[in-house]
Amino acid sequence: MIVLAPAHLKAIIDAAEAAYPDECCGLLVGRTAPAGDVQVERVEASRNVVDGDAARRFEVDPQLRFDLMRQLAGGETRLVGHYHSHPGHAAQPSAHDLSMAWEPELVWLITAVHDGQAVLTTAHVLDDDGHRFRPIDLRTDDWQADPVRHATAAETNDIPSGENG
């Protein structure tokens, strides 16, 4: 599982929508909990420096990554993953993504954007054999395992409400 603050997820979604119809990309800094869950603590937006079709490909600025790795060296947080968007395509890794994946310790976040709107963000890691991606759970850190139902003002007044499920 990968866990982000809602503000971090929003930053990624906003970047995905702002870059549309091109792909956005960036790096995720955080730590791995003893249970193996990845906690994101920082989101570093990158320029998409791909030499080619930025609507279908992405490349994180190598200078950004270099500077970040130097900054993180010896510290408590590390590079835990990266994100990019799929304008007009599903929030799942493409064959090209798989061909570019070589670091099993990094989580891939992918945001699907349709008509300029981010519609879904999913998380994936390279499987142990390195030949496929495996989806992992993505949650915001305000997630509650056993949600408490809050009555809305409308319900309190016994007025039928168009409640979200």
Ligand SMILES: [Zn+2]
């Ligand atoms: Zn992709």
